[in-house]
Amino acid sequence: MSKQKNHGYKKPKNNPPRSEKPHGKKVPSQSKGKQKSGTGLQRGGKPVTAEVTCTGLSDEGKGIAEWKGKQLEIPHLLPGETAEVNVFQRGQYVNAEVKHVITPAGERVDPPCPYYYECGGCQLQHMSNEAQSRFKQETIDTLMKPFGKPDSILTMDHPYDYRNKSHTTFGMNHKRQVIGGLYAQNTHDIIxxxxxxxxxxxxxxxAETIKDYMRNSKMQPYHEDTGQGFLRHVLIKVGKISGGIMVVLVAASSEFKGKNKFVKELRRVHPEITTMLLNVNKRDTSVILGDQEQVLFGKGTITDTLCGLTFEISAKSFYQINPVQTEKLYGRAIEMAELTGEETVIDAYCGIGTIGLVASQKAGKVIGVEVNKDAIRDAIRNSKRNGVTNARFHQGDAGEFMVDMASRGEKADVVIMDPPRSGSDEAFLSSVVKLKPKRVVYVSCNPETQARDLKYLVEHGYEVEGLQPVDMFPQTYHVESVAKLVLKDVT
Structure with a gap:
């Protein structure tokens, strides 16, 4: 059985993988020789043990197997493998988890992360890097089959350590010791x-330094059920090129006792931190950040470089998580736009202006449109920071903006669209059709909704001329896709 390198990770001493409910019962740790699914399975009663053979993978990388005439989707199972599984039934719902792999596939590897089978944040660490890439390529190939053959997926040389944003949640274990980590998937159990x-x-x-500080001070983690305690989360953003680091303490109260001492101590241990903020979130919500914010140290923002441009990043700014792969993604998108320096480009869903400002280097004029007021403010600031004079940013609905352009007889040569995971709605897509740009470059973080939207555009006068998958999130089942569409010659 092949194995991946551990990438320098040392398993923590006396700290086995463990998920715990804050102030509550300890969830049993992973049993030797068994895998915990970490997927929030709906268990009902005593499980039934069965032997199954995996015949394929779902879009989420789960193994597909048949049991008593029903199709099971089983985490951590690979095609061709025979395994003993626990099957859980609750009414009409059936779930399963791997108990023991009897005949492992050649592509199975030992996950380098000791928390893998509990966490659920990664879903593919049990697959070799080559198998992960092939799985994502086949996912895109299948979804995009009606539109043509996609290019080979753009992968990452070092598929670890890539996230420039992280958040740690804090709580107490059953021994009333401060713990910090991530929620197990679909739960509020802290690993x-x-x-x-x-x-x-x-x-x-x-994050570890903050955890140690809490254990040696009176700073208490927030408890969701009682509403007591101070610190809920810590959000950290790292400028991969600039080296700037932002630390955001997300607290339940603006009253921060020992604030100066905390800032001084954290800076002593980590002088590389360039700014610290206190964000107050008093709401009973799964949303991490609240509306109230106070700068504790530094400017309150960091900067980073992407595609040769400098971007200012605030606590609430959306900035691509994996800048190494983002440069590949944006580079391919700009290629597909076929810019010569004369085109008018609409950057729909423009956010803080990243892809629009990159496009401005090769376009005649860029118009960015975004409904989020704060994001538009950041986009304008980033435009000035980089000395860009041929880009303008507007706050509003991009679809309505393009309909207004069409009604005034104005034209756009290219529309670049990067919608959320839900994709675009028909109102937006119809506005693209009304404006009739020569080319549409569709950047998607959800190829399933992208395929749906491409079907609409193809039915209304466009044809797909290019498809490029990009592995933006190695070790997970997520894959991004860029599509190039051109307007058919109606004459």
Whole structure:
């Protein structure tokens, strides 16, 4: 059985993978020789043990197998493998988890992360890197089959340590000791962990220092059920090129006792931190950041470089998580736009202006449109910071903006669209059709909704001329896709 390298990770001493409910019962740790699914399975009663053979993978990388005439989707199972599984039934719902792999596939590897089978944040660490790439390529090939053959997926040389943003949640274990880590998938059970292999290592080091500080001081973690305590989360953003580091303490109260001492101590241990903020979130919500914010040290923002441009990043700014792969993604998108320096480009869903400002280097004029007011403010600031004079940013609905352009007889040569995971709605797509740009470059973080939207555009006068998958999130089932569409010659 082949194995991946451990990438320098050292398993923590006396700290086995463990998920715990804050102030509550300890969830049993992973049993020897068994895998915990980490997927929030709906268990009902005593499980039934069965032997199954995996015949394929779902879009989420789960193994597909048949049991008593029903199709099971089983995490951590690979095609061709025979395994003993636990099957859970609750009414009409059936779930399963691997108990023991009887005949492992050649592509199976030992996950380098000791928390893998509990966490659920990564879904593919049990697959070799080559198998992961092939799985994602086949996913895109299948979804995009009606539109043509996609190019080969753009992969990452070092598929770890890539996330420039991380957040750690804090709580108490059953021994009333401070713990910090990530929620197990689909739960609010904290997995006590000191390292996530896809985080920037420096962010995890800082989170560990904060955890140690809490254990040696009176700073208490927030408890969701009682509403008592202070610190809820720590959000850390790292400028991969600039080296700037932002630490955001997300607290339940603006009253921060010992604030100066905390800032001084954290800076002493980590002088590389360039700014610290206190964000107050008093709401009973799964949303991490609240509306109230206070700068504790530094400017309150960091900067980073992407595609040769400098971007200012605030606590609430959306900035691509994996800048190494983002440069590949944006580079391919700009190629597909076929810019010569004369075109008018619409950057729909423009956010803080990243892809629009990159496009401005080769376009005649860029118009960015975004409904989020704060994002537009950041986009304008980033435009000025980089001395860009041929880009303008507007706050509003991009679809309505393009309909207004069409009604005034104005033209756009290219529309670049990067919608959320839900994709675009028919109102937006119809506005693209009304404006009739020569080319549409569709950047997607959800190829399934992208395929749906491409079907609409193809039915309304466009044809797909290029498809490029990009592995933006190695070790997970997520894959991004860029599509190039051109307007058919209606004459």
């Amino acid at each position: 006590s962990m000191d390292r996530c292999l896809i985080h920037d290592p420096k962010s995890d080091e800082i």
